[in-house]
Amino acid sequence: MDRYDGFHDFVVARGGALSRTAYLLTGEHHAAEDLVQTALARAAARWRQILEQGEPEAYVRRIMINERITWWRRRPARPVAQVPDRPGPDEPHQILDRISLGQALDTLTPRQRTVVVLRFYEDMSEADTAAAMGCSIGTVLGP
Template identity: 50%
Template sequence: MDRHDGFREFVLARQQALMRTAYLLVGDAHLAEDLLQSVLVKIAGKWPGLARDGNPKAYTRRALVNQYISWRRRPRPEAPSADPPEHGVSHDEETLDRIMLRQALAKLTRKQRAVIVLRFWEDLTEAQTAEALGCSVGNVKSQTHHALARLRALAPELAGPDSLSDLQEVAR
């Protein structure tokens, strides 16, 4: 019996969702791959006990967020410009909204961005988000409030009744 029985299947089943979460956290596909890979290496070492006694999905999500928050060597990716190019390419309004939202997300603190990603992309409850971040529900509420206020200040043109649903479209 292989000590990693079930790990491969778990990764194959959750890889796309984990990659989306990692991408939304770091805002760069290559850094998201690095983040996810480093977390999966750690999870693989703990897999036998985790698979037997724990909730691998929740544990992996929490490890992903914790690794993202603690990454000190991670360079900030260059943010795309919200200004459409002068020649050649035409952007529709939805594309420009995504660009502005990505720029605004990149300017949040890591914890604020993690809260926004978990609450509005992963669609976790406040309690589930608090568990994933290892903090109180009150902290999640506070971080969400401050993050949304900052997003509204950074991208006022996106503020509106549908602006939170736009977060779910940002990675698509």
């Protein structure tokens, strides 16, 4: 068995979902691309072991979470409030909703943002979110 067997198929099948999650974690397209690339590079190095554990997407998502927190610790987040010059094919209310959501997510700490993304975008349970973040369920539930 090649050490990368199934890795390409995994990236093709789940790359889009991982990219969307990375964008929600970072709030920037370029940072999201870097985050996914870093996570996949780390996963590729241990692909056989990851497959043996049976949850490759959860493992890669965990890498992304840890990496994002590491980035945040190294360099503080800088608020970026750029509105596109021209709207895309979205309806005007969808653009406003997206901008409002981005602004709301920008007010959260990286850990709070991670909880919101995993719980409500990824639709993970409190227990699964806590496991993915390596914390207790009480931390996920908050005060």
